[in-house]
Amino acid sequence: GAVVSQHPSRVICKSGTSVKIECRSLDFQATTMFWYRQFPKQSLMLMATSNEGSKATYEQGVEKDKFLINHASLTLSTLTVTSAHPEDSSFYICSATTRQGVGYTFGSGTRLTVV
């Protein structure tokens, strides 16, 4: 079945630094990638939607200059959290889909802790 590989699974960084999270679709072409954030005991909140080769569409309230999304190829999308602060500590999850109807495939998530 469709697999999305997300790395790293856990990352601890210092406040003010940047962190890059990668999501790769291993056996299909991900025309659309969704990035979610989940705080403890809360549901998934969509941050942005990216289509291969075009700029990401951010949800209301999500700072596009802080959360940089690149979807340069059909198999790779990255989320960079710039100038991270403790309040950015969260569980970040990507999800990929295709026009061919593969459905939504979720990555395994990245636990970000900013200290």
Add this chain to the structure above:
Amino acid sequence: QKEVEQNSGPLSVPEGAIASLNCTYSDRGSQSFFWYRQYSGKSPELIMFIYSNGDKEDGRFTAQLNKASQYVSLLIRDSQPSDSATYLCAVTESGGTSYGKLTFGQGTILTVHP
């Protein structure tokens, strides 16, 4: 604001019983409906999806959709302790493709006790 509502629970059922999880949504034009299971610290995993009114069965799971009432449910038969998790209802936006943005409910915590 498009909303997906779930009872946050916790819902506690004994092993072997039927667990019933409910979800309502506000966007009448929504086309696709999904149930995900999420264990603590893990990403969601798909249990079932349903597009048409009525019931859809897959093993111990049955999804039920009633678009007129804007209601979707998930029944888990013969519940097992391994079913203990948070169950997320997700709905696609109307007006897009079948694989557009998903809006998630807040999730229902299910505990199956031996």
